[in-house]
Amino acid sequence: MAFAAFGSSAPTTQGQTKSGRVVLALLLPGLIYLVLFFVIPLVSLVLTSLEAPAASGKIGEYVPGFDIGNYSYVVTKYWPQIARSFGFAFLATIISLLISYPLAYFIGVKARSRPMLQRMLVTLVIAPFFISFLLRTIAWKQLLADHSPIMEWAHQVGLLSPSQSFIGSEAAVVFGLVYNFIPFMTLPLYTSLERLDIRFLEAGSDLYASPAKVFRKITLPLSMPGIISGTLLTFIPIAGDYVNASRDFLGSSNTSMIGTMVDADFLQNRNYPAASAMSVVLMGIILILVTWYVRKSGTEDLL
Amino acid sequence: MAGELSVAGADLELIDVRKDFPGFTALDDMDLHIPAGQFFALLGPSGCGKTTTLRIVAGLETPTQGRVLIGGKDITDTKPHERPVNTVFQSYALFPHMTILDNVAFGLRQRKVEDPVAKAQAALDLVELGHVGERRPQQLSGGQQQRVALARALVNRPSLLLLDEPLGALDLKLRRQMQIELKAIQMEVGLTFLHVTHDQEEAMDMADTVAVMNKGRIEQMGAPEALYDRPKTAFVSKFLGQSNLFVGKVVDSNANSVSIEVGGSKITVDKKRAEKHEGTIAIGVRPEKATFHESKPTLGADHVLIGPGEIIDIRFTGVSNQYLIEVPNVGEITVFAQNVGKSPVVELGAKVWISWKVEHSFGLRDLPDGTEDQG
Structure with missing residues (x-):
């Protein structure tokens, strides 16, 4: 596109090569960045x-090779963590969506007539980012x-049995994941709902659709771009998260996710090939799931 | 096919409807009755309350007080989706995520009408857009979208069709064409149409009855010809066409006519064409009813004669010329003269007398803004 636009404004061959060089110069910093910090690390x-x-047999020393066995090793050894990662990611994404949608709808649609309130609520959604998420x-x-x-209090009212602790449980990890990633769901939803034209909703009710039908047939499809980007922005990082599930934070050894195992293999076991294979597996599964999801929702043109 | 779409429209009644928004009153105790099958236009400048009226009828706004009846049934508290009313929105509001056919079938599907697709297709055929059913709204031109919006509303056979400045976004030529089509469709299907517009030509051209609104009230209501021929308020006389208005004290009144004196000239109106017969009143005449003379003519009592004055501006508009004449102590008078002979008839600065038949004068109920009661 950029090339075509430049080409049409400069009809001579000389002009074209000149503007071509300008385009290249503008693209170069981005390209260098991508190669240095994405392509090379990936390879x-x-x-x-x-x-x-x-x-030598020493721990932590490896030589270049073609050991496919690393993959079968991690998949057989860590399949519970793999399953848990995607289970948690799925659950946390759904919960985030269910909490975020009404919130984003309120900020983006209902609060339109009160811009001060709207700005304040958006600030509140972003506010947690001002403090490190580890803290x-x-x-x-x-x-x-x-x-x-x-x-x-939870023990007193009977939410938890006397010997039960919340911290270290799967629920605690999912809670932490939802808490940490919910702004990534709320913001795209808000952006998409904020642009929602109320007149479509009025036209829907004028055409005999009850409020519930208007929501299902008009509001929901029109906010689909926000739902898609929100779910992707939460699901992908959650699947790879290694903080919330860790023993040092909200999890225990029973809640470890893929990220926790990569962390352990790299930093404690010094099994670099296994940790790398694990990362590639994580990446591969996410890539397959996202491709399927985007195809299924018919919004390839959004990406 | 038109027969399939046609139903008997229902009449609409607004009783004492008032709408207050924070800080202002959009509608002030409005009473309105639109008989079934009529093409009714609400005409007024922006902010006069015409769109609020429409939204109250559609159920998109709740009146502060008053009742709304359709076909004799009180629907004031009925939700919009339960009203037998459909709207053609100013912005068309076609659902961007649906095809044209799905847009038109939407209302039918909500009411679980049998065979929605065939009926939607028939409605699209009626507006001559049967071939665009699979396209998306954003792939159509403004005029086509407008017709789809019309089909989407008509297909539901509402008792009452509301049109909210549906032609506002179209260019002049397309607007005129759509006016003719809309009128033809209304006659074909026999529905009650309530049309909101600020375009006086559009209202006069299409409607059986026009109600002129100003500041939340209906100023005057009637057939377009009657409204134009005998406006009763200064606002109507200026908003619907142009008018020359003269304000003065009544100096002469007999069984048939009333006269005022303005700057030494006597301006007379037939008594039956005047709303007020004493005190300070305003008398008007349409610019095309007046003529001017280069020498003082001899005219009977059945004419009004003013002058002499000086021509200070001439505007060529094609079929006619507009002359602006400054008469000392009276003010500026506009006269339209057809371009049938020499054009312009007189030069700028010429001295002329203005006359018109008394039967073309009209007497107003109120005085134009900025004039004081001289009584």
């Missing part, structure tokens, strides 16, 4: 995932710890 990751243990997750760990006021 290196794939190569590492195929390395074999060094002949916030640590804070939740304190709040949800066994003898915290919240937990004392």
Whole structure:
């Protein structure tokens, strides 16, 4: 497109090569960035995932090779974590969507007549980003710890049985995931609902659709771009998250996800090929799922 | 096919309807009755309350007080989707995520009418767009979208069709063409049409009855010809066409006529064409009813004669010339003269007398803004 636009404004061959050079110069920083920080690490990751243990037998030493066995090793060893990662990601994305949609609808549609309120609510949605998410997750760990006021209360009213603790449970991890990633759902939904033309809704009710039907037939399809980008922006990072599920934060050894295992293999076991193979597997599954999802929702042109 | 779409329209009644918005009153105790099968136009400048009226009838606004009846049934508290009313919106509001055919079939599907696709196709055929059913709204031109919006409303056979400035976004030529088509469709299907517009030519051209609205009230209502021939308020006389208005104290009144004196000239109106007969009143005449003379003519009592004045502006508009004449102590008078001979008839600065037949004068109920009661 850019080339065509430049070409049409400069009809001579000389002009074309000149503007071609301008385009290249403008693209160069981006291209260099992509090659340095995406292509090279990706290739290196794939190569590492195929390395074999060094002949010396020392822990953490590997030589270049073509050891496909790394993949079967991680998939057989870590399949529960793989399944848990995508289960958690699926659950947390759905919960985020269910919480975010009414919130985004209120901010984007109902609060339109009050711009001050609208701006304030958007700021509140973004506000958590002003504090590091590690700090916030640590804070939740304190709040949800066994003898915290919240937990004392939960025990008192019988939400938890006397010997049960919330922290370290799967529910705690999903809670943390939802908490940390919900703005990525709310913001795209808000952007899409904020542009929703009320007149379509009026036309719907004028054409005999009840409020519930108007929502299902008009509001929902028209906000689909926001739903798609919101679910992708939450699902993908959640599937790879290694903070919330970690023992140091809200999880326990029973809640580890793919990210936790990559972390452990890289930093503790120094099994670099296994960690790399795990990352490639994670990437591959996400790529397949996203492609299927986008095809299915018929919104390829959005990406 | 038109027979399949046609139903008997229902009459619409607004009783004492009032709508207050924070800070202003959009509608002030409005009473309105539109007989079934009529093409009724609400005409007025923006902000006069005409769109609010339409939205109240559609159920998209709730009146502060008053009742709305369709076919004798009170629907004031009925939800919009339960009213036998359909609207052609100013913006068309065609659903962008549906095909044209799905748009037109939407209302039928909501009411679970049998065979929605065939009926939607028939409605599209009626507006001569049967071939675009599979396209999306954004692939159509403005005029085509307008016709789809019309088909989407008509296909439901509403008792009452509301049109909210549906031709506003079209260019002049297309607008005139759509006016003719819309009128033809209304006659064909026999529905009650309530048309809201600020275009006085459009209202006069299409409607059986026109109600001129101003500041949340109906100023005057009637057949287009009657409204034009005998406006009763200063607002109507200026909004519907152009008028020359003269304000003065009544100096002469007999069984048949009333006269005022303005700057030494006597301006007379037939008593039956005047709303007020004493005190300070305003008398008007349409610019095309007046003529001018280069020398003072001798005219009987059945004519009004003013002058002499000076021609200060001449505008060529094609079929006619508009002359602006400044008469000392009286003011500026506009006269239209057809381009049938020499054009312009007189030169700028010429001294002329203006006359018209008394039977063309009309007397107003109120005085134009900015004039004081001299009584």
